[in-house]
Amino acid sequence: MTSVTDTAPARPAFRLTRAFQGLERLVVPVVLIAGWEAFARSGMLPPALLPAPSAVLHALGDWVFGFDETTQTYSGHWLRDALASALRVFGGFALASLLGILAGVAIGWSRLFEKTLEPTLQMLRPIPPVSWIPLAIIWFGIADKPAIFLVFLGAFFPVLMNSIHGVKTVDHNLVRAGAMMGANGRQMLTDIVLPAALPSIFAGLRIAVGSAWMLTVTAEMVAVKSGLGYVLWDSYYFLRYDIVLAAMISIGLLGYLSDLGLKAIMARTLRWQQATTVQGRAG
Amino acid sequence: MAAIELRNIVKVFSDKRRGRDLLTLDNINLDIEANDFVCLLGPSGCGKSTLLNIIAGFEQATSGRTLVDGKQVERPGSDRGVVFQQPTLMPWLTAIDNIAFHLKLKGVAKAERYDRAMESIDLVGLRGFEHHHPSEMSGGMNQRVGIARALLMNPSVILMDEPFAALDAQTKLEMQEELVAIWQKRRSTIVFVTHSVDEALVLGNKIVVMTKRPGRIREAVNFDLPRPRDITSPEFNDAKRHILSLIREESTRLAQAS
Numbered sequence: 001m002t003s004v005t006d007t008a009p010a011r012p013a014f015r016l017t018r019a020f021q022g023l024e025r026l027v028v029p030v031v032l033i034a035g036w037e038a039f040a041r042s043g044m045l046p047p048a049l050l051p052a053p054s055a056v057l058h059a060l061g062d063w064v065f066g067f068d069e070t071t072q073t074y075s076g077h078w079l080r081d082a083l084a085s086a087l088r089v090f091g092g093f094a095l096a097s098l099l100g101i102l103a104g105v106a107i108g109w110s111r112l113f114e115k116t117l118e119p120t121l122q123m124l125r126p127i128p129p130v131s132w133i134p135l136a137i138i139w140f141g142i143a144d145k146p147a148i149f150l151v152f153l154g155a156f157f158p159v160l161m162n163s164i165h166g167v168k169t170v171d172h173n174l175v176r177a178g179a180m181m182g183a184n185g186r187q188m189l190t191d192i193v194l195p196a197a198l199p200s201i202f203a204g205l206r207i208a209v210g211s212a213w214m215l216t217v218t219a220e221m222v223a224v225k226s227g228l229g230y231v232l233w234d235s236y237y238f239l240r241y242d243i244v245l246a247a248m249i250s251i252g253l254l255g256y257l258s259d260l261g262l263k264a265i266m267a268r269t270l271r272w273q274q275a276t277t278v279q280g281r282a283g
Numbered sequence: 284m285a286a287i288e289l290r291n292i293v294k295v296f297s298d299k300r301r302g303r304d305l306l307t308l309d310n311i312n313l314d315i316e317a318n319d320f321v322c323l324l325g326p327s328g329c330g331k332s333t334l335l336n337i338i339a340g341f342e343q344a345t346s347g348r349t350l351v352d353g354k355q356v357e358r359p360g361s362d363r364g365v366v367f368q369q370p371t372l373m374p375w376l377t378a379i380d381n382i383a384f385h386l387k388l389k390g391v392a393k394a395e396r397y398d399r400a401m402e403s404i405d406l407v408g409l410r411g412f413e414h415h416h417p418s419e420m421s422g423g424m425n426q427r428v429g430i431a432r433a434l435l436m437n438p439s440v441i442l443m444d445e446p447f448a449a450l451d452a453q454t455k456l457e458m459q460e461e462l463v464a465i466w467q468k469r470r471s472t473i474v475f476v477t478h479s480v481d482e483a484l485v486l487g488n489k490i491v492v493m494t495k496r497p498g499r500i501r502e503a504v505n506f507d508l509p510r511p512r513d514i515t516s517p518e519f520n521d522a523k524r525h526i527l528s529l530i531r532e533e534s535t536r537l538a539q540a541s
């Protein structure tokens with residue numbers, strides 16, 4: 001492509017945007033990391049207090065692959081730690097999703113459940129999940145259970161609220177159409193109300209998976225002796241800020257991946273919605 | 284015994300937000316015989332959809348009795364197929380799944396469902412779109428899915444709320460012919476809401492003209508012109524003149540009243 005043609009002016013610009021599109025999501029992180037590296041190396045703060053990104057990467061690398069034991073006892077144990085946290089997230093999140101959707105649909109659909117169940121739940125909702133830690137520990141001891149319980153508390157309410165909202169905003173003409181076609185009570189819920197409420201339920205699940213990661217780390221700081229949160233807090237006692245940061249990055253990354261996974265499931269499940277939504281424009 | 288009996292139907296919507304009540308249907312009395320094709324004509328807002336909703340069982344009349352096949356209407360049921368004024372399809376289902384939805388509720392296997400729904404797809408001219416979602420089809424196409432859905436249920440009573448309003452002239456003509464053919468074949472009872480005097484006279488053998496709000500029945504006209512109907516024939520025009528005069532009287536009466 002050396003000759004200049006009539007269409008030439010348009011094409012390089014087009015290619016530039018194409019090339020940029022792949023990289024656009026990297027711009028902000030690269031600028032941030034470069035600035036941080038420069039600042040850390042300038043010596044304005046002692047390296048122990050603000051490790052350079054390169055040091056953090058080093059710690060993370062050793063934690064994952066165990067090449068030079070700079071992370072000492074954690075060296076090479078990242079997978080085990082990440083798995084421990086991920087299982088707690090998964091356990092608490094799964095439980096919260098199941099019960100949140102069940103309770104949300106019940107409250108959204110039935111006046112009886114709305115009157116009996118909702119006030120109690122709405123009163124429990126403003127209590128910060130963290131404040132349950134003392135009770136969680138005396139009830140469940142120091143193990144996975146209190147952690148899963150906290151994750152559950154954090155993930156349950158977003159699912160609940162969005163499920164209630166989703167059911168309450170179902171187009172009542174769809175319910176009429178269902179009744180006209182002879183749907184019984186159960187079919188009305190499973191074949192009409194639930195699918196119609198699904199977009200809203202998914203919005204709740206995505207908020208919930210974020211809360212789940214936040215809370216598993218909190219729980220691991222106090223109630224468990226394993227997982228990314230435990231490593232984070234333990235490293236803090238030994239002033240290993242490089243590992244603290246490596247743990248933070250790991251949590252962020254895993255949280256991001258969980259959300260991506262959920263988003264993919266949502267895109268598949270809600271494909272019917274795409275032609276009518278703003279989101280559908282891009283694809 | 285008529286197929287549908289409406290006895291002293293009164294419907295009042297209580298408007299809590301504005302703190303007043305709205306009398307929408309005022310003492311409606313109507314007998315619809317089995318195999319009648321009734322066209323309901325009336326100005327916008329006179330309560331045609333409301334009346335249909337009461338027969339369908341979606342709404343309860345404030346007072347009065349609604350009987351279908353001699354039984355008091357208490358809830359919706361698949362003996363009364365409804366074509367809604369808005370298509371009202373399940374947006375997460377494809378055209379064919381929407382059409383065959385009542386079969387799914389009955390637990391009919393997928394192959395058979397699709398087999399039977401395909402016939403209806405052809406009937407409304409949507410072959411090639413059976414696996415499209417409502418969001419991927421036009422308003423008129425969605426409306427035809429809604430029509431196919433109600434027809435496949437093969438109900439004894441079909442309630443249709445301006446089903447052809449969103450269709451072009453050509454498709455409308457075809458659908459009108461199809462509907463008449465189906466009605467003649469199945470001998471079902473149809474209540475068909477429309478704004479168009481011509482449409483009412485092409486389709487119906489009984490034309491019910493309603494007054495402006497609060498809705499009352501102005502007159503029920505029997506119209507037994509043989510089919511296919513010639514819309515240029517003197518009989519057609521006589522009937523049209525009569526219906527139009529009813530509507531015109533109504534508007535002059537209102538003008539004098541105000």
Ligand SMILES: Nc1ncnc2c1ncn2[C@@H]1O[C@H](COP(=O)(O)OP(=O)(O)OP(=O)(O)O)[C@@H](O)[C@H]1O
Nearest residue numbers: 296305307326327328329330331332333334368496
């Ligand atoms: N759910 C409701 N709550 C309060 N008022 C209502 C309700 N449904 C209908 N109405 C009122 O009842 C009147 C009749 O409404 P309806 O939908 O039956 O009219 P329509 O004859 O079908 O009109 P159109 O030809 O425009 O469809 C209107 O004035 C409307 O405002």
Ligand SMILES: [Mg+2]
Nearest residue numbers: 331332368444
């Ligand atoms: Mg209407």
